[in-house]
Amino acid sequence: MSLSESDVAKVAQLAKLKLNESQVPEYAAELSGILEMVETLDSAETDGVTPMAHPLDLSARLRADSVTETDHRDAFQAIAPKVEDGVYLVPRVIE
Amino acid sequence: MSTAWETVIGLEVHIQLNTQSKIFSGSSTAYGAAANSQASAVDLGMPGVLPVINAEVIRKAALFGLAIDAAVAPQSIFARKHYFYPDLPKGYQISQYELPIVSGGHLDVETAALGKRRIGITRAHLEEDAGKSLHEDYAGQTGIDLNRAGTPLIECVSEPEIASAAEAAAYARKLHALVCYLGICDGNMQEGSFRVDANVSVRRRGETTFGTRTETKNLNSFRFLEKAIEYEIERQIDVIEGGGQIVQETRLYDPDTGETRAMRSKEEAHDYRYFPDPDLLPVVIEPAFLDELKSGLPELPDARRARFEQTLALDADSAALLTSTRATADYFEAVLASAGGATPERARLAANWINGELAAALNRDDLAIQASRVAPAQLAGLLLRIEDNTVSGNAAKSVFEGLWQGEADAADAIIEARGLKQITDSSAIEQFVDEVIESNPEQVEQYRSGKTKVLGFLVGQVMKASKGKAKPQDVSRLMQEKLDT
Missing domain, CATH: 1.10.10.410 (Arc Repressor Mutant, subunit A)
Incomplete structure (x- = not known):
């Protein structure tokens, strides 16, 4: 399987990555190579094998429902670019 | 609506689970705290943190699955749903995609026009809520409060089987009553604990393929839900009859105008690139755990309503009103217990008082029945005096008012003080x-x-x-x- 240049451009846009024009064919070739490598898995016989949801053959350990966190807002907001009255400020987004 | 047209509605309901802590972190979920004071490193998506699933979230979701007669998955998995928005710090929402925790249930709903119908529920999956964006107060900027980020939600998705705005409202009410009965959601719609998105399309009667649908988001009252759908149906028919085409888009309902309008579309909004979240192992639910939950299920609204009709001989409307919330039904049964047992006459009297005077007083003072100023035992005391003809119906209303105003603790004391004893001589x-x-x-x-x-x-x-x-x-x-x- 190979990725077209427009596939690469779309994925980059979705991931908010800025690629210049010469990078698009470059990534298309590299990513296609990765897909081709993974494709060799298709030759494995998987009839009757239950798909794995996770590489570790374990199930989730759950925690009890109790409040264990305390307020560290000041520490978190000390490294934020812009805050006011306890809220983080970002460039305006309008719905 | 013209009878040449048929409406197809599917509802997605976000049900906030009433846990103490968040779905993947130990932060508090309490409403109304100072901005960002309940947002931990996990909720903020700081590097190196790991989500750990809250056991109570799993229990409540499984309970919900049992109550809608659905399959609760023995193994379910979490997935990352990617989009960029400032109130979503990680750049993805942890949700479920393949293998959701609940699939294939149903709700029976009833409307005057369509009668009793069974609406299928495709699936109900778990996810974390996003934070809140505040657009008004920050001079050209948007404020972000992440207290809500990571609050546990069930998203319950119906089949596109709902056929009218009224039926959609009936479905939403039924679902709301159910989650309150189960005690898994506080049901507070003003605070956003129960939010509905409506997918609506229309087609000419007899057509077999669906028309193009629109999604109206975040309806937080049953009335708005019904109005928004009614508006959307009319709008879509007008567009098609005028030779136009429906655009698949997200719309918002404006309660002031009663209209829906298109939201500015998020670019590429529908390519979420889901994949299983490598940070979270599959959740396994053992059959023994499900059996235990099943035996602990409370009596559900439909069953309780049927019991009120059958064993207490209440009429269908009274029984429906009394069981519309669990708290009302509990109040009713507490009155009967305090009065020394249930006879059909007493049940009818209690039902009339609860659905009449009490409901009016609660409404007037904007109180929930849990906060009623007249306790079940006090109302029971009054009903006994009506039964034995100590007071007339009119005098009883004045005794009730006295109880409501806290004039005395018991009906007898007010009857005495106000001299309301009926003259039988x-x-x-x-x-x-x-x-x-x-x-x-x-x-x-x-x-x-x-x-x-x-x-x-x-x-x-x-x-x-x-x-x-x-x-x-x-x-x-x-x-x-x-x-x-």
């Missing part, structure tokens, strides 16, 4: 009757000449003279006897 009533006959010769003459309608006036005079303490039936009987002789 017939000689005392007779005296009032004689006085009224004597002082109203004109009306008495009219009655005797055949204008019997004037009886009501004369009885009213006696009631007034007795300050409402005589029993109207007794007065009427005595008055007639006197006038007819």
Whole structure:
């Protein structure tokens, strides 16, 4: 399987990555190579094998429902670019 | 709506689970805290943190699955749903995609126009809520409060089987009552604990493929839900009949105008690039755990309503009203228990008072029934005095008002203090009757000449003279006897 240049451009846009024009064919070739490598898995016989949801053959350990966190807002907001009255400020987004 | 058209509606409901802590972190979920004071490193998506699943979230989701007669997955997995928005710090929302925790249930709903119908529920999956964006107060910037980020939600997705705005509202009400009965959601719609997205499309009757749908988001009242869908149906029919085409888009409902309008579309909004979250292992639910949950399920609204109709002989409307919330049904049963047991007569009396006077008083003072100023035992005390004819219906209303205002703890004390005891002594009533006959010769003459309608006036005079303490039936009987002789 190979990725077209427009596939690469779309994925980059979705991931908010800025690629210049010469990078698009470059990534298309590299990513296609990765897909081709993974494709060799298709030759494995998987009839009757239950798909794995996770590489570790374990199930989730759950925690009890109790409040264990305390307020560290000041520490978190000390490294934020812009805050006011306890809220983080970002460039305006309008719905 | 024109009968040439058919409506197809599917609802997605976000049900906030009422846990103490968040789905993947130990932060508090309490509503109304100072901005960002309940947002931990996990909720903020700081590097190196790992989500750990809250056991209570799994229990509540499984309980929900059982209550809608769905399959609860023995193994379910979490997935990352990617989009960029400032109130989503990680750049993805942890949700479920393949293998959701609940799939394939149903709700039975009833409307006047369509009768009783079973609406399928495709799936119900778990996810974390996003934070809140505040667009108003920050001079050209957007403020972000992440207290809500990571709050556990069930997203319950119906089949596109709902056929009218009224049926959609009935479905949402039923679902709301159910999650409150189960005690898995506080049901507070103003605070966003129960939010509905409506997918609506129309097609010409007889067509087999769906029309293009729109999604109206974040409807937080049943009335808005119904109005928004009604508007959307009309709008879509107008567009198609005018030769236009429906655009698949997200819309917002404006309660002030009663209209929906297109949201500025998020670019590429529908390519979420889901994949299983490598940070989270599959959740396994053992059959033994499900059996335990099943045996602990409370009596659900439909069953309780049927019991009220069958064993207490309540009419369908009263039973439906009483079971519309779990708290109301609990109140009703507490009244009967305090009154010393349930007979059909007492059940009917209690139902009338709860759905009548009590509901009106709660409504007037904007209180939930849990916060009622008249406790079940107090109402029971009053009903007993109505049953044994100590007070008339009118006097009982005034006793109720006294209880509501906190004049005394018990109905008996108010009856005593206000002198509301009904006069049952017939000689005392007779005296009032004689006085009224004597002082109203004109009306008495009219009655005797055949204008019997004037009886009501004369009885009213006696009631007034007795300050409402005589029993109207007794007065009427005595008055007639006197006038007819």
